[in-house]
Amino acid sequence: MVNQVPRRLGSDIGLSGLMKTFHYPRTNRMSIALAHVGWFADREGGAFAHQLLDDTKRLLASDLSGPELSALWQAGTFRDFDPEACGIEGRQWLTWVEEIAEYRITWNVESAPVPLDPPPAGALAEAVLGEIASVAQDLESATAGHAYAAVPGVAPALGRVVTEVDPDLGFRLLLRVLKSYFVPVGPTRVEGYHALAELLGLERAVVEDGDFNVRPDLG
Missing domain, CATH: 1.10.472 (Cyclin A; domain 1)
Structure with missing residues (x-):
């Protein structure tokens, strides 16, 4: 059950927080990468999943191209996990991240979605x-x-x-x-x-x- 505010977790949050945790050791195995996303979304009883879901939804709703999304992910992780090396472009990868975060929030009926702030002025x-x-x-x-x-x-x-x-x-x-x-x-x-x-x-x-x-x- 979510027990903390998703933006007050004592560390980086959302997609940037996920990127931080992918640093070393490098992997080129999609199964390991997806399991890692699941671990991140599950932190603090699922609190980390909320901002992660918000970030990915906003990026996927934008007009940024697959290569641009790949570049952001690759740079944020120092290419320690590169989806393109697995034949996956950035938009597909973020879709899977979004689905994992959404599932973590919704699978437990006690874990209600937490409203997030609108984009800044x-x-x-x-x-x-x-x-x-x-x-x-x-x-x-x-x-x-x-x-x-x-x-x-x-x-x-x-x-x-x-x-x-x-x-x-x-x-x-x-x-x-x-x-x-x-x-x-x-x-x-x-x-x-x-x-x-x-x-x-x-x-x-x-x-x-x-x-x-x-x-x-x-x-």
């Missing part, structure tokens, strides 16, 4: 877009230029998530990709992420989970 979308633009060059260099986990087109796909899907999700995915590729960020920028997270209604743990590559000499 437009002003916050502009703030998230500004953060993406400020690191776009470093992000592209780290992702598209990586020696064995290359993923092109990540920054534009993140921008589309912010403007067409949900600024909150776009922000969480931005943080996850920065952490996955160990992109250097300065302490001032991290504090700015904390401020924006608070405006988005997110916990500090979504930002500060020890995965940032913080360099004191960076702004």
Whole structure:
């Protein structure tokens, strides 16, 4: 039974939270990946399933292409599980994630759906877009230029998530990709992420989970 608010779980949440848990060891077996999604959705009595379902529903209802969705997933997981290596494109993979999250919520009659907040206002979308633009060059260099986990087109796909899907999700995915590729960020920028997270209604743990590559000499 759900016993916590889905956005107050002391860690990253939703799709970005799921991506974090896919980091190492790598697998190319779909059965293992699907079982892992089931484990994630079951955490805290199913509380993690609610935001995961909300994130996947919003992405699947958007016009983002299968390759764009694949790029977001690959970058957020450092390609530690790549559905395309199993012959599955991004939209199909997210459909399966959605189904697992939905099943976890509905199979137990005691676990009623928890209403989630609507997407943030437009002003916050502009703030998230500004953060993406400020690191776009470093992000592209780290992702598209990586020696064995290359993923092109990540920054534009993140921008589309912010403007067409949900600024909150776009922000969480931005943080996850920065952490996955160990992109250097300065302490001032991290504090700015904390401020924006608070405006988005997110916990500090979504930002500060020890995965940032913080360099004191960076702004």
